[in-house]
Amino acid sequence: MLLACIITNILAIALPSLRISPxxxxxxxxxALLYAAALSFNVVYIQSIGSGIGIFSGLFxxxxxxxxxxxxxxxxxxxxxxxxxxxxxxxxxxYPLVILFTLLGGSLLVSSADLVSMYLxxxxxxxxxxxxxxxxxxSESATSAGLKYFLLGGLxxxxxxxxxxxIYTYTGLTNLESIYTLISVSEGHNxxxxxxxxxxxxxxxxxxxxxxxxxxxxxxxxxxxVPTIVTTWLTVMPKITILIFLFDLQSGSIIASLPIIEASMxxxxxxxxxxxxxxxxxxxxxxxxxxxxxxxxxTVVGLAQHKIKRLLAYSTISHVGFLLLSMxxxxxxxxxxxxxxxxxxxxxxxxxxxxxxAFGYVLFGAKAQDRNKLNTVNSQNTSDIxxxxxxxxxxxxxxxxxxxxxxxxxxxxxxxxxxxxxGKQSVLYASMSxxxxxxxxxxxxxxxxxxxxxLRIIRxxxxxxxxxxxxxxSTVVTESTIVNKVLANTELMNKSIIQNSHSFIIAILTLSxxxxxxxxxxxxxxxxxxxxxxxxx
Numbered sequence: 001m002l003l004a005c006i007i008t009n010i011l012a013i014a015l016p017s018l019r020i021s022p023x024x025x026x027x028x029x030x031x032a033l034l035y036a037a038a039l040s041f042n043v044v045y046i047q048s049i050g051s052g053i054g055i056f057s058g059l060f061x062x063x064x065x066x067x068x069x070x071x072x073x074x075x076x077x078x079x080x081x082x083x084x085x086x087x088x089x090x091x092x093x094x095y096p097l098v099i100l101f102t103l104l105g106g107s108l109l110v111s112s113a114d115l116v117s118m119y120l121x122x123x124x125x126x127x128x129x130x131x132x133x134x135x136x137x138x139s140e141s142a143t144s145a146g147l148k149y150f151l152l153g154g155l156x157x158x159x160x161x162x163x164x165x166x167i168y169t170y171t172g173l174t175n176l177e178s179i180y181t182l183i184s185v186s187e188g189h190n191x192x193x194x195x196x197x198x199x200x201x202x203x204x205x206x207x208x209x210x211x212x213x214x215x216x217x218x219x220x221x222x223x224x225x226v227p228t229i230v231t232t233w234l235t236v237m238p239k240i241t242i243l244i245f246l247f248d249l250q251s252g253s254i255i256a257s258l259p260i261i262e263a264s265m266x267x268x269x270x271x272x273x274x275x276x277x278x279x280x281x282x283x284x285x286x287x288x289x290x291x292x293x294x295x296x297x298x299t300v301v302g303l304a305q306h307k308i309k310r311l312l313a314y315s316t317i318s319h320v321g322f323l324l325l326s327m328x329x330x331x332x333x334x335x336x337x338x339x340x341x342x343x344x345x346x347x348x349x350x351x352x353x354x355x356x357x358a359f360g361y362v363l364f365g366a367k368a369q370d371r372n373k374l375n376t377v378n379s380q381n382t383s384d385i386x387x388x389x390x391x392x393x394x395x396x397x398x399x400x401x402x403x404x405x406x407x408x409x410x411x412x413x414x415x416x417x418x419x420x421x422x423g424k425q426s427v428l429y430a431s432m433s434x435x436x437x438x439x440x441x442x443x444x445x446x447x448x449x450x451x452x453x454x455l456r457i458i459r460x461x462x463x464x465x466x467x468x469x470x471x472x473x474s475t476v477v478t479e480s481t482i483v484n485k486v487l488a489n490t491e492l493m494n495k496s497i498i499q500n501s502h503s504f505i506i507a508i509l510t511l512s513x514x515x516x517x518x519x520x521x522x523x524x525x526x527x528x529x530x531x532x533x534x535x536x537x
Contacts, residue, residue: 107241333433401506
C-alpha cells in the first residue's frame with residue numbers, strides 16, 4: 001500500500017500537467033496510512049504469525065509484535081500528517097512523499113532479521129528524515145539543522161556499518177538467527193570478542209540516532225531549528241522503529257547470549273547488576289550507562305533552557321533514559337513496561353507538539369493574516385513558538401489549549417492519575433523487582449527534578465501577565481484593559497486557521513491521557529500479550 005502511494009506521489013510531482021494540489025496529496029497519503037494500518041492489524045489475527053514468518057529468504061521476520069507496532073506506527077504517522085494541511089505556510093508537494101519514504105524504511109526496520117536488511121532499512125528512513133529536516137530550503141536555520149543532522153547521522157550510520165562488518169568478518173553470516181546459532185555452539189573466545197565489539201559499535205550507532213546521552217548533542221539544535229511540525233516527526237517516528245529493533249534484539253537471544261567477564265567492566269556497573277552475579281551482558285552495560293546519562297543530562301541541562309523546543313528536546317532525552325532502562329532489564333515485566341512507556345510517550349509527545357503548533361497558529365497566524373504577510377519570504381517561521389515567554393498569559397485568551405498543554409506536561413512529569421504516571425510507575429516497578437535499586441532511585445530523583453521545568457512552563461502560561469496586556473502609557477493595568485485585550489485575543493483566535501480536525505485530534509489525545517485510568521485493561525492486556533509472544537508463551 002505504501003509503495004502504491006509512493007508511486008502515485010512521484011507521478012503527481014513529476015507530471016506538472018496533473019496540477020494536483022499539495023493538500024490533496026496529503027489527504028491521499030493519510031488515507032493510505034490508515035488503510036495500511038488496517039491491513040497490518042488484520043495480519044495480527046493470522047494464527048501462524050505467533051511463531052514468526054520469514055519472508056524474502058529470511059531478510060525480514062514478520063511477527064506479532066512487528067505487525068502490532070506497524071499498526072501503531074502508521075496510525076501515529078497519519079495523525080502527524082493530518083495537521084500539516086492546517087499550516088499557514090506555503091505547501092510543499094514533496095512533503096507527503098518524504099513522509100512515506102520514512103514510514104517505509106521504519107516499517108522494514110521493525111521486521112528486519114538480517115544485517116543487510118537492517119542497514120538498508122535504517123538508511124532509507126534516515127535519508128528521508130534528513131530531507132525532511134531541511135525541506136524548508138528558504139530557511140537558514142532549517143537548512144543548517146538539516147546539514148548538521150545529515151553529517152552526524154552519517155557518522156552514526158558508519159558506526160552501524162562498521163559494527164555489522166565486524167560481525168560478518170568473525171561469523172561469515174548476516175542472518176541474525178544464524179549468528180545466534182553459531183554463538184550457542186561455538187566455544188571460541190576470539191569469535192565472541194569480535195561479535196561483542198561489532199555489537200558495541202552497532203549499538204552506539206543506534207543510540208546516536210535516538211539521541212540517547214552521551215550521543216545527544218545534535219538533538220536540541222536540530223529540534224529547535226527545524227519547523228515545529230517537522231520537530232513533531234523527528235522526536236517520535238524514528239525513535240519508535242529504532243527502539244523496537246533494539247528491543248527485539250535485546251529481548252531475543254542474540255545479544256542476550258553474549259556474556260563478558262566481570263573484571264572487564266567498570267565496578268559501578270557490576271554493583272548495579274549484583275543480582276546477576278559474575279555474568280554481565282555487554283549490550284546491557286551499554287544500555288544501562290546510556291540510560292543513567294540520559295536521565296541525568298536530560299533533566300539537569302533542561303533546567304537551564306529558555307526555548308520551548310530545546311526544553312522539550314531535553315525532556316525527550318530523559319524519556320529515552322526510561323525506555324533504555326526498561327529495555328536493559330529484559331524480563332517479561334520490563335518488556336511490558338517498555339511497550340507501554342513507548343506508547344504513552346508517543347501519544348503525549350505528539351499531543352504536546354500539536355498544541356504548540358496550535359498556539360503558534362493562534363498567536364502568529366491570525367496576526368499575519370491581518371497584515372497580509374502570509375506570502376513573505378520568511379513566512380515559514382511565522383507560526384513557530386520559540387521562547388517559553390511567548391506563552392505568557394495564554395490561559396486568559398486560549399483556556400482550552402492551555403489546559404490541554406498543562407495536562408500533557410503533567411503527564412510527562414508523571415503526575416497521577418495521568419497516562420505518564422502509569423508509564424513511569426511500570427518502569428520503576430520492573431526495575432526494583434529485578435534489583436536495580438540504584439537506577440530506580442536515580443529515575444525517581446530526576447523525575448522530581450524534571451517536574452520543575454514543566455511547572456515553569458505552566459506558571460508562565462497561567463500566572464504570568466501577557467506582554468499584550470501591558471500598556472505604554474500607564475504602569476497599572478486596569479481590569480477593563482485586561483478584558484479588552486482578552487476579547488481582542490479571542491477575536492484573533494477565531495480568525496486563526498485551526499480547523500475542526502486539528503481540534504478534534506488534540507481533544508481525543510488529551511482525553512486519552514486523562515481518562516486512561518478508568519479502563520486501562522484494553523491497552524495493558526494487549527501489551528501483555530505482545531510481551532508474552534516474545535517468550536513464545
